[in-house]
Amino acid sequence: MGDKQLHLGLFLMGSGHHIASWRHPDVDSDQVTSFRYFAEIAKKAEAGKLDMLFLSDGLSFHELSHPAELSRFEPVSLLSALAVVTNKIGLASTVTTTYNEPFHVARKFLSLDHLSEGRAGWNVVTSYYESEAKNFSKSEHLAHQDRYIRAKEFLDVVNGLWDSWEPDALVRNKEQGIYFEKEKLHRIHHKGTYFSVEGPLNIARSPQGKPVIIQAGSSDAGVNLAAKSADIIFTAQDNLADAKAFYQRVKDKVQTYGRDPDHVKIMPGVSVYVGNTRAEAVEKYEQLQRLITPEVGKNLLSEYLGGFDISPYSVDGPLPEIPETNGNKSRRALLIKLAEEKQLTIRELYQYVAGSRGHRLIFGTAEEIADDLENWLHEDGADGFNLMLPSFPNSLDDFVDQVIPVLQERGIYRKDYTASTLRAHLGLPEPVYKSPILNNQR
Amino acid sequence: MGDKQLHLGLFLMGSGHHIASWRHPDVDSDQVTSFRYFAEIAKKAEAGKLDMLFLSDGLSFHELSHPAELSRFEPVSLLSALAVVTNKIGLASTVTTTYNEPFHVARKFLSLDHLSEGRAGWNVVTSYYESEAKNFSKSEHLAHQDRYIRAKEFLDVVNGLWDSWEPDALVRNKEQGIYFEKEKLHRIHHKGTYFSVEGPLNIARSPQGKPVIIQAGSSDAGVNLAAKSADIIFTAQDNLADAKAFYQRVKDKVQTYGRDPDHVKIMPGVSVYVGNTRAEAVEKYEQLQRLITPEVGKNLLSEYLGGFDISPYSVDGPLPEIPETNGNKSRRALLIKLAEEKQLTIRELYQYVAGSRGHRLIFGTAEEIADDLENWLHEDGADGFNLMLPSFPNSLDDFVDQVIPVLQERGIYRKDYTASTLRAHLGLPEPVYKSPILNNQR
Known part of the structure; x- marks a missing residue:
């Protein structure tokens, strides 16, 4: 346990994880439509030796949720461009299985993997917004259970396609005019x-x-799919006890699928505020909180509660009974539980959501932040973290310049990259080649 | 007519347009899976002040057609990466309307347009390979006519989505907390x-x-769709008389749609061999022709004839009767006509196809090549050319270093870029913003 190493991903959405980040005085409000902004962030994250940069995504537009999410680059195109300005950092993105075709997705990520020389990662999700269905010729959304069945089949097809070329299929023998070996390319014959x-x-x-x-x-359904097929699991965990229980549950489940638990990295989200004192860190948070307009806050909360319209209720009253929906179940449940346990008003809850987007918030000096992360690592609450930093570039500068050196001094974080693929940064073995036909018959 | 300017696109497929290019002694046979290769080509094309770099694409694998086409980057991702290493040259790619969703395609190209600061182009095609249908859960291909109906609707939706944001919708007023103006974002309500x-x-x-x-x-169907909605038309034209007739037919058709004929640029494909003498240029061609294996040549021909299997027929006999298929009609017809008119054997025809892929071949010194291109320009056979150079990087070096300076001296080609968007390079006006709802009701 003493040599357990921390893994860090940088979650990058808009101007920052905090919904009011674009209004921060140190943030350029125009930056999210500029490639230069993303290039600077990626280079800074690489200077901090992070495992990866991670882009969230969505396929519709939400008038009032996160202003800086309105205009988003197509993520795999953006990562392809970022591959040119970086050398080591992993480049990962969300792409949904609900409104895509496996052939396109399999190809996009292999393309990125070639462009980046082995740094691509795919966050496999199902879509949960009704508004996305309406952009893809569907009158209604697939039910939660069916989305997971589709996701599982989608992933099987993608894996089959990724195995459709044997590693040494391209021989390129100029002398004999043989470009590739036919018997090393495979049709997958998937019918599902x-x-x-x-x-x-x-x-x-x-x-x-x-x-x-x-x-x-x-x-x-999510944990089962992830335990069977994921290399990294992102999760929202509010406290160490719950995180440890989740960690144990997933690692056990991974073993039931015959996989090595060390080969699945569990990375809870965490939003970090760093200051020279704890009070200064808290003030950085409060500064952003004061920039949230009530309209934006309430609408974000409605979205996180699966589309339930919270606007008629008093901001200073409690959360009403929230009916079941066809949306993201775990996030909705987390928020309802939080409001109950901490007796939060609607205003307090939306402020919490707007600040953290359902993930854990921590405040402190670089030493205090490092203590917290190290504690979760050693207590088996996490293998690493998905850093949901409040605003860019300032909170990334804080983290890389102040927290990373402390983690490095403690011997729980790399001082430099020792490899050049994302898989190797994470300490994962290279997959053994398997024929897609055999996979398919399994 | 004296100041009519030439426009040039560089068509980039694999190691070059010639099917045996990967075997050329000056060509690195591994280059097509390397980003560095594409980056060098793009920079050289930009040094030659070309209007654009253009990537072909396909969504399936053809065992025996063009070896260097087997492994292809997803084109919009590749162009996004190339946007980082270039500043002026336009970046265009084929993306099919048959096996894609308009929301994804609209977004990918806007994303590229932002990444490249206004240099994106989309070659709108319908798919004609049965093998593509089988990668997208379709048991059979859409009929030719239906593919065009779908393409037209697809393009309408993409245009509507591109008009769904008014140009000044993002106000980003930090003071008032107003990120965008709601009334300047529009739903398109398309139901087709x-x-x-x-x-x-x-x-x-x-x-x-x-x-x-x-x-x-x-x-x-193709000409109608293009005349109504294209900015550039690619075409295969074998001789000036036919090219002039096609040019006139399209420009007339453009006018019937109420558009300015100067705002649609007609660019026939041309494969160019440059030498210090004409004989040297021809020898460059013959060198590549000798590298074609008969198996590859025959299979390419079968593919170009819409999947009709030519392998049982003698290579030294004439082309048999070729039945109608559901494939690319114009290319098939061009080849049948060519074989008849020039009394070609199967071998001669596949050699012609393998060398030119159905496009015109020209050979000569830089002056002779410039004469040919200038003649087509001034005779209204073309507004420019889609350069299908035989092998990379050597034929691009020949063209940029030898032919471009002659075209520049003659005053028919730019000495430097005078703008930084593809639209401006082509002399096209910026589209006037139109509400997508009005478009939809038209």
């Missing part, structure tokens, strides 16, 4: 409930063997 | 035969107003 895909893919096997698979979701 | 799309798009209006639209296809 949602997809029929013949293959092979039209891009060679990935430098990483396969791009890294990330999953989130704490529902039973 | 193939698609229902609500919108708005989740990315701000493009720096170019809209990315440049490219179309090919010489069938009536």
Whole structure:
């Protein structure tokens, strides 16, 4: 346990994780439509030796949720461009299985893996916004259970396509005029409930063997899918006791699938405020909280509660009874539990959500932040963290310049990269090549 | 007519347009899976002040067609990475309307337009390979006519989504906490035969107003769609007389749609061999022709004839009767006509196809090449050319170092870029903003 190493991903959404980040005096409110902004963030994260940069995504527009999310680059295109200005850091993104085709997704991530020479990661999600269905010719959304069935099949097809080229299929023998060996490219002949895909893919096997698979979701269906197929699990954990229980539950489940628990990294989200004193760190948070307009806060809360409209209720009253919806179940449940346990008003709850977006908040000096992260690491609450920093570039500068050196001094974080693929940063083995036909028959 | 300026696009597929290019002694056979290769080509094309770099694409794998096409980057991701290493050159790619969703495609190209600061172009095609259907859960391909109906609707939806943000929708008023003006974002409420799309798009209006639209296809359906909506038309024209007739037919058709004929640029494909003498240029061609294996040549021909299997026929005999298929009609017809007119054997025809892929071949000194291109320009056979250079990087070096200076001296080609968007390079006006709702009701 003494040599357990911390892994860190930088979650990058808009101008920062805090909903009012774009209004912060040190933030350029125009930055999210500029490639230069993303390039600077990626380079700074690489200077901090982070495992990866991670982009969230969505396929619709929410008038009142997160202003800086309104205009978003297509994430794999953006990561492809960022691959050019970085050398080591992993590059990962959310892409939904609900409104995509596995052939396109398999290809996009292999393409990114080639462009970045082995740094690609895919966060496999199901879509939960009704508004996304309406952009993809669907009158209604798939039910929660069906989205997971589709996601599982989607992932099987993608894995099959990633195995459709053997590693040494391209021989390129100029003398004999033989470009590739036919018997080393495989059709996958997939015929399932949602997809029929013949293959092979039209891009060679990935430098990483396969791009890294990330999953989130704490529902039973989510945990099962992740334990079977993920390399990294993102999760929202509010306190160490719950985090430890989740960690143990997932690692046990991973073993029931015959996998090594060390090969699945559990990374809870955490929003970090660093100051020269704890009071200064808290004031950084309060400064952003004061910038939230009530309209934005209430609407974000409605969205997080699965679309239930909270606007008619008094901001200083308690949360009303929230009916079941077809949305993201674990996030909704977390918020209802939090409001009950801490007896929060609607205003307090939306302030909490707007500040952290359902993830844990920590405040303190660099030493205090390092203490917290190290404690979770050693107590088996986490293998690392998905850093949901409040605003860019200032909170990333704080973290990289102040917290990273402390983690390095303590010997729980790399002083420099020792490898150049995301898989290797995470200490994961390269996948052994398996014929996609055999996979399919399994 | 004296000041008519030439426009040049560089068509980039694998190691070069010639099917045996990867075997050329000056070509690195591994280059097509390397970003560095594409970066060098893009920078050289920009040094030659070309209007744009253009990537072909496909969504399946053809065992025996073009070896260097087997492994292909996802094109919009690749262009996004190339946007970082270039500043002026336009960046365009084929993306099919047959196996994509308009929301994804609209977003990808706006994303590229932002990343490149206004240099994106989309070549709108329909898919004609049965093998592509099988990668997208379709048991059979849409009929030719239906593919065009779908393409037209697809393009309407994409245009609507591109108009779903007014140019000044993002106000980002920090003081008042107003990020955008609600009334300047529009749902498009599209409900059609193939698609229902609500919108708005989740990315701000493009720096170019809209990315440049490219179309090919010489069938009536293809010409109609292009005349109505394209900025550039790619075409295969074998001789000046036919090219002039096509040029006139398209420009007339453009006018019937109420558009300015100067705002649609007609760019035939041309494969160019440059030498210090004409004989040296021809020898460069023959050198590549000798590298074609008969198996590759015959299979490419089968593919170009819409999947009709030519392998049982003698290579030294004539082309048999070729039945109608559901494939690319104009290319098939061009080849049958060519074989008849020039009395070609199968071997001669596949050699022609393998060398030119159905496009015109020209050989000569830089002066002779410039004469040819200038003649087509002034005779109204073309507004420019889509350069299908045989092998990279050597034929691009020849063209940029030898032919471009001659074109510049003659005053028919830019000596330097005078603008930084693709639309401006082409001399096209910025699109006037139109409400997508009004477009939809038209």
